[in-house]
Amino acid sequence: MTPRDLEWTAEEMRALGYAVVDAVVDRHQGLPEERPWRGGSRRELEALFRESCPEEGRDIGEVLARATGEILPRAGRIDHPRFMAFVPSSPVWPAILADWLATGFNIFQGTWLGGGGPSQIELVVLEWFREWLGMPDGAGGLFTSGGSAANLTAVVAARERAAERGPRSAFRAYVSDQAHSSVSRALRIAGIGSDQIRMIPVDTGLRMRPDLLRDAVARDRAAGFVPGLVVGNGGATNTGIVDPLEALAGAAREAGAWFHVDAAYGGFAVLASGGSELLAGIGEADSVTLDPHKWLFQPYEAGCLLVRDPADLERAFRVSAEYLQDTELGLEHVNFGDRGVQLSRSFRALKVWMTLQVHGRAALAGAVEEALRLADHVAERVRSTPGLRLLAEPSLSVVCFQARPPGRDDGAALDAFNQAIQDRIVEEGTAMISSTRIHGRFALRFCILNHRTRQADVDAVLDRILELAREGEGAPPSGPHGLRAAAP
Ligand SMILES: Cc1ncc(COP(=O)(O)O)c(C=O)c1O
Secondary structure (H helix, E strand, C coil): CCCCCCCCCHHHHHHHHHHHHHHHHHHHHHHHHCCCECCCCHHHHHHHHCCCCCCCCCCHHHHHHHHHHHHCCCCECCCCCCECCCCCCCCCHHHHHHHHHHHHCCCCCCCCCCCHHHHHHHHHHHHHHHHHHCCCCCCEEEEECCHHHHHHHHHHHHHHHHHHHCCHHHEEEEECCCCCHHHHHHHHHCCCCHHHEEECCECCCCCECHHHHHHHHHHHHHCCCEEEEEEEEECCCCCCCECCHHHHHHHHHHHCCEEEEEECCCHHHHHCHHHHHHCCCHHHCCEEEECHHHHCCCCCCCEEEEECCHHHHHHHHCCCCHHHHHHCCCCCCCCHHHCCCCCCCCCCHHHHHHHHHHHHHHHHHHHHHHHHHHHHHHHHHHHHCCCEEECCCCECCEEEEEECCCCCCCHHHHHHHHHHHHHHHHHCCCCECEEEEECCEEEEEEECCCCCCCHHHHHHHHHHHHHHHHHCCCCCCCCCCCCCCCCC
8 A cells, every 4th residue: 555645635724623623622611520530550551542643544534533532531520510630721712722823833933034923913912911011121031831840940040140150159048838849859950959949938827938048048158148039929829828028038139039820820819909909019029930720721831931031041041153154033022932942943922912902901810710609619618627727828729638537637547538538529420620738737728729629629529528428438550540449
């Protein structure tokens, strides 16, 4: 058989494109009836999918059927109304269409020459974000793959700025133990050793203490080190807490340190009144990480970094090359490839732009507000229900709690009891919830971000948790997804 041409006819392209649209729409329409999570162990999936690379092509109908029928369903329905684990994403339709368009038009967004119109739209969307955060005129940045990449970009920019004040070995960074793991990873990648990182204690609400930050800075200065970076939480992943951003900004300024706010999870809460009060001071940061693929209802991947002075990014990342000389069109023609680690970049800003054009800011703000209201509702129910106990004062849209039936107050046994409840909730398909530890105790954790989640959804999950707690139901022996037992 001769290999088929790599080109497709217009008729074939249309027919296949419509088939893909149908598959995605069917999946969306059927979502509420689906289980929020389905996966499989490595062994099971190896048996299903391991094969050598086909030397010759197969019928695309069969290939699509495998993708839509066998591969894609074996994953979390992260946008299911009862998927409240980790930090979910629930993309709106115009954003999904925009991603298809950006892919179909094969936009290269690394240089102005490669994509002038798309670059201009990225600048426009960044400007909207700047205004929402209250950062000064002139602030800007770039879209990234996600929050981890944005945090890394910020850490490198801060390190380069501090290089003017001393050798890299003198650089000191200040974080709390509530910072997202991507911050530690960013510091590691940037060559900042663990001895250069100061863990600043938190208060009883898990917020970084500005007074102890000042003390740590003073000690480091006295020892001849360079306070280079303070990282605040603009909604910590664990509990949703927001650090006292205004006070941290002041302390960082006095120290001459770069102030970065990781608002990947919580940043878009500035769109809602309660959220913007909590995030007061975020506009004073030198840089802010945002993740539109979290609370701005975008599909993966959409992260973003805003910096007070984009020249800091260009100083840190720009490297000229002879073969790129044609792309140097003057500073006003931004080459986004000079602001971060990616030269070849997709057009991520299009989905945010299309979402805001179609739905408007107010509709998104309303959805953020509703998620905050639902989290308040969950917290209030937990507070007022005997047998449930909050493990941290809720903040933004994360609620961490334990089932605590009478007579079960021993720490480790209670942890195991709650683990069993989580396992059961996931295994039976009621919801996808994840867990964490607060002050060493196992916590059930709800993270409510989905614009499709209704009060009836969160109430149904809480009711089931209470029912299981009353019955004293144990976990299935293999854990929630049958995966824990399969782990080596
Ligand atoms: C606060 C915070 N920072 C950073 C990240 C990492 O973002 P991403 O997964 O988009 O890389 C997350 C992810 O949940 C987060 O919640």
